[in-house]
Amino acid sequence: MAKCAACGQSILFGGVRDGSLRFCNKKCSRNGLAAKIGQAIPEDDLYNAVLDVHSGPCPECQGRGPVDIYRAHFIWSLLLLSFFSTKKYLCCRRCATKKQLFAFFVSGFVGWWGFPFGLLGTPVQLVRNLVEMGKQPRDLPSPELVELIRLEAGRQMMVVRKGGPKRVARVEESSAEVDRDSSLVADR
Numbered sequence: 001m002a003k004c005a006a007c008g009q010s011i012l013f014g015g016v017r018d019g020s021l022r023f024c025n026k027k028c029s030r031n032g033l034a035a036k037i038g039q040a041i042p043e044d045d046l047y048n049a050v051l052d053v054h055s056g057p058c059p060e061c062q063g064r065g066p067v068d069i070y071r072a073h074f075i076w077s078l079l080l081l082s083f084f085s086t087k088k089y090l091c092c093r094r095c096a097t098k099k100q101l102f103a104f105f106v107s108g109f110v111g112w113w114g115f116p117f118g119l120l121g122t123p124v125q126l127v128r129n130l131v132e133m134g135k136q137p138r139d140l141p142s143p144e145l146v147e148l149i150r151l152e153a154g155r156q157m158m159v160v161r162k163g164g165p166k167r168v169a170r171v172e173e174s175s176a177e178v179d180r181d182s183s184l185v186a187d188r
C-alpha cells in the first residue's frame with residue numbers, strides 16, 4: 001500500500017501526488033516539500049539556528065531557556081468512547097510543567113467516564129504526564145527539535161521562493177534562520 005512520504009501513514013484512496021511521491025493531503029505534501037528543501041540546508045547553518053532557538057527565550061513566557069519540545073498527554077471519555085491525544089509544545093521546562101500539570105488534572109477529571117478505555121487509559125495518560133514532568137531539560141537540543149527547525153526552515157524557504165527572485169538572494173545568505181515568533185508547535 002502507498003505510504004505518505006511526509007507522515008508515513010498508509011494511503012487508502014486518493015491523496016496528493018508530487019512526482020513519484022504521494023502524500024495523504026495537501027498539508028502533508030507541503031510538509032514533505034519543506035522537509036526536502038530542509039534536507040538541503042548545510043548542517044552547520046541548521047545547527048546554529050537550532051542552538052539559537054534552544055538557548056533563546058521561551059516562545060511562551062519569554063523567560064530563559066533552554067527551549068525544547070515537550071509533550072503533554074490527554075484523554076477524555078464519554079460512555080463508550082475515549083479520546084486520546086498528545087500535544088507537543090516548544091517552550092521552556094517551566095512552561096512545559098504547567099502544560100503537563102494541566103493535562104494531568106484535565107485528564108484525571110474527564111478521562112475516566114468511558115468504558116472500558118477511559119478506565120484503562122486514564123491511569124496510563126496520568127503516568128505518562130508524570131514521567132514527562134520528571135524529564136530534565138537537555139544541555140543539547142533534542143534530535144526532534146533539530147528536525148522541527150529543519151522543517152520550519154524548509155517551509156520558510158518555500159514561502160520565500162514563491163515570493164520572487166528579489167527576496168531569494170537575501171534569504172540564501174541566511175538560509176537557516178528561523179523566525180522564533182512563528183508558530184512552531186505541532187499538534188498531533
Ligand SMILES: [Zn+2]
Pocket residue numbers: 004005006007008009023024025028
Ligand atoms: Zn501524511
Ligand SMILES: [Zn+2]
Pocket residue numbers: 058059060061062063091092093094095096
Ligand atoms: Zn516558558
